[in-house]
Amino acid sequence: MEKNVLLIDDEAALRRHVSMGLMQQGYHTEPCENGMKGLETLETLMKRNMPLQCAIVDVQLPDIDGIKLLKVIRAEYPQLPVVIITGHGTDTIAQEAKNQMAAAYLEKPFSMEDLTKVLAQMPATYTPAADSGVATPQATPVPAQSTTAYALLTLKADANLMNVYRTLYFQENVVYCDAIRGDFDLVLLLQADTIEGIKAVIDKEITAIPGVADVSLLSVEVPVFGENVHSIIGSVDRALGRDKGEDVETTQAARIRASSYVMVEIEKEKLEAIYPALYFNDQVVYCDYTRGKYDIVLLMKGTSFSEIENTIRTKFKTLDGVLRIKEWPILTLFEA
Numbered sequence: 001m002e003k004n005v006l007l008i009d010d011e012a013a014l015r016r017h018v019s020m021g022l023m024q025q026g027y028h029t030e031p032c033e034n035g036m037k038g039l040e041t042l043e044t045l046m047k048r049n050m051p052l053q054c055a056i057v058d059v060q061l062p063d064i065d066g067i068k069l070l071k072v073i074r075a076e077y078p079q080l081p082v083v084i085i086t087g088h089g090t091d092t093i094a095q096e097a098k099n100q101m102a103a104a105y106l107e108k109p110f111s112m113e114d115l116t117k118v119l120a121q122m123p124a125t126y127t128p129a130a131d132s133g134v135a136t137p138q139a140t141p142v143p144a145q146s147t148t149a150y151a152l153l154t155l156k157a158d159a160n161l162m163n164v165y166r167t168l169y170f171q172e173n174v175v176y177c178d179a180i181r182g183d184f185d186l187v188l189l190l191q192a193d194t195i196e197g198i199k200a201v202i203d204k205e206i207t208a209i210p211g212v213a214d215v216s217l218l219s220v221e222v223p224v225f226g227e228n229v230h231s232i233i234g235s236v237d238r239a240l241g242r243d244k245g246e247d248v249e250t251t252q253a254a255r256i257r258a259s260s261y262v263m264v265e266i267e268k269e270k271l272e273a274i275y276p277a278l279y280f281n282d283q284v285v286y287c288d289y290t291r292g293k294y295d296i297v298l299l300m301k302g303t304s305f306s307e308i309e310n311t312i313r314t315k316f317k318t319l320d321g322v323l324r325i326k327e328w329p330i331l332t333l334f335e336a
Helices: 011-023 037-047 065-075 093-101 113-118 159-169 195-206 227-240 252-257 268-279 305-316
Strands: 003-008 028-031 054-058 082-086 102-108 147-153 174-180 186-192 212-221 260-264 285-291 296-301 322-331
Touching: 003 011, 011 028, 011 113, 028 037, 037 054, 037 065, 037 113, 037 227, 037 285, 054 065, 065 082, 065 093, 065 227, 082 093, 082 113, 082 186, 093 102, 113 260, 147 195, 147 285, 159 174, 159 186, 186 195, 195 212, 195 322, 227 268, 260 268, 260 305, 268 285, 268 296, 268 305, 296 305, 305 322
Parallel strands: 003 028, 003 054, 054 082, 082 102
Antiparallel strands: 147 186, 147 212, 174 186, 174 322, 212 285, 260 296, 260 322, 285 296
16 A cells, blocks of 8 residues: 655755655655645645655744644644654754654655665554544634734824833833834834724824824734634644743843834735745744735844844745835833
8 A cells, every 4th residue: 555655845856856766665745845835735634534654844944943843743643753854953953853752853865765764664654543532633713802903103303202102101002112213113012892992092092192293003904814724823823832922922021132023015815825934933923914004014033133134035035925025123212
């Protein structure tokens, strides 16, 4: 019987080489170019009860770190063996793979003989039924939430930035208040029961503050994806603890180190491919789909602003469908 293998690697040449090599050994390979595609394919195979012998996962993927992907797969499908491969192997990566229960670890370049020896040690097949009590992942119902929106403030030329900042910082409906270097002076994250409530806060309270010249609103909305994409994002959040805030640094001290708001304009029809690549990036604290002048708002962190700029240049601007990106570094005015 033909054995099935899921291969997740962004190198097209390697995917072809491994697929052809394994075919000669009696394996059928499902090749995927990134982590999101790999999780979609894995979920589809499981829903169809198609058996898999293992998943082969590269460490450096364009959308999600391979070790994190290993953790996600192990959380959702505990009995599915995962082989970690990498062209940038270190003792640390090898130990991380071992800690996350990888079935094997191979450094590139590896021979097909090395790979087939590893696969020969795997159980014959894996199906969802092999995980007692673990069903095919289902979308997690999203609880009712209050409405959030970003307010981009422009101050008058003679405004006292510190006075305006302090006034806004402690207001009831303001979740975050950040001074920035960019097209605007301040960015607020506002919260209320409805978008009308947020607009009322802006009209009655924010615009009444001396020094505020103009306010632009970006309402935060739930992106419209296929059901499987929302399900996969939920699976990743649960596995990495992001649904509980365990994988996200949100304290003021963490954000002060080096943080920027990044405003992204995209081709709307490519949102489903772009959004996960931004969302799963290690430097992205928040990724919000918005209605207004910008399509996606990111809050990014880094060891320095140059690190953030490098990620934007090398990983985000190269995404198909990204039109324009603006980075607004956050300025530290005082510590609360």
